[in-house]
Amino acid sequence: MSTGTTAAGGAVPALRMTDVSKQYGRGPGAVRALDSVSLRVARGSFVAVMGPSGSGKSTLLQCAAGLDEASSGTVHIGQVAVTGLDESQRAMLRRDRVGFVFQSYNLLAGLTAYQNIEVPVRLAGQRANPELVRELSERVGVSALLRRRPHEMSGGQQQRVALARALVTEPEIVFGDEPTGALDTGSARQVLALMRELTHRDQRTIVMVTHDPVAAAHADRVLFLADGRIVDEETTPTVDVVLRHMARLEASGC
Numbered sequence: 001m002s003t004g005t006t007a008a009g010g011a012v013p014a015l016r017m018t019d020v021s022k023q024y025g026r027g028p029g030a031v032r033a034l035d036s037v038s039l040r041v042a043r044g045s046f047v048a049v050m051g052p053s054g055s056g057k058s059t060l061l062q063c064a065a066g067l068d069e070a071s072s073g074t075v076h077i078g079q080v081a082v083t084g085l086d087e088s089q090r091a092m093l094r095r096d097r098v099g100f101v102f103q104s105y106n107l108l109a110g111l112t113a114y115q116n117i118e119v120p121v122r123l124a125g126q127r128a129n130p131e132l133v134r135e136l137s138e139r140v141g142v143s144a145l146l147r148r149r150p151h152e153m154s155g156g157q158q159q160r161v162a163l164a165r166a167l168v169t170e171p172e173i174v175f176g177d178e179p180t181g182a183l184d185t186g187s188a189r190q191v192l193a194l195m196r197e198l199t200h201r202d203q204r205t206i207v208m209v210t211h212d213p214v215a216a217a218h219a220d221r222v223l224f225l226a227d228g229r230i231v232d233e234e235t236t237p238t239v240d241v242v243l244r245h246m247a248r249l250e251a252s253g254c
């Protein structure tokens with residue numbers, strides 16, 4: 001893992017994007033979904049990305065996570081330059097260094113919670129260390145549920161299993177796409193509190209796209225996108241502050 005330091009002696013950020021642009025299509029119909037985006041995400045931080053519909057949030061996540069290729073600019077996950085990797089190298093990077101949590105949990109219905117947590121390690125042709133699975137499931141509060149299948153768990157419990165699965169490879173960074181979007185208010189708050197704890201206490205790193213100001217207010221930092229650019233940033237987010245930023249963006253027609 002790249003937990004090292006830079007040549008200048010500073011800590012290597014978990015994610016570094018420099019001047020990243022992404023264009024879909026060519027000619028008059030081309031869409032510039034990301035326009036010279038630069039950002040750094042420090043290890044152990046919890047970052048939310050917000051912005052109006054079509055502002056480029058999903059594209060940012062996909063380029064950052066190596067799911068899609070930037071048209072220009074550079075992306076580093078830890079010390080690995082994602083830009084420049086071919087598709088199979090990117091797939092390996094995603095498998096080994098990146099965790100994902102989705103709105104719909106995406107657990108495999110036929111597998112138990114334990115087996116679901118193990119999936120990323122199995123995909124790499126290995127068995128998960130049972131100690132690590134136990135430790136992670138304890139950490140996310142599902143250790144009593146490890147023999148259950150997804151349909152025997154609540155949405156919040158399934159998302160906790162999905163978080164453990166995202167962490168089982170000890171990734172550099174976890175990306176979330178509306179990770180609490182399908183949860184009721186109470187479960188969402190519990191999962192958000194857990195995500196905050198995982199970053200602050202365990203030095204995990206999470207970047208999450210969300211439309212929900214309550215979710216964003218749990219992050220350390222909120223980046224606001226409009227028309228493919230980072231136009232604003234908030235480092236002491238509360239629900240009211242986030243709502244004010246969003247209202248400003250909507251009012252300016254972004």
Ligand SMILES: Nc1ncnc2c1ncn2[C@@H]1O[C@H](COP(=O)(O)OP(=O)(O)OP(=O)(O)O)[C@@H](O)[C@H]1O
Nearest residue numbers: 024025031033051052053054055056057058059060
């Ligand atoms: N595969 C694609 N081909 C062409 N245009 C695309 C493609 N994917 C996204 N876009 C365009 O790029 C822009 C940014 O889209 P993106 O999905 O990143 O926005 P978003 O902020 O995630 O939106 P939402 O909140 O509605 O999910 C939009 O104008 C969208 O129409």
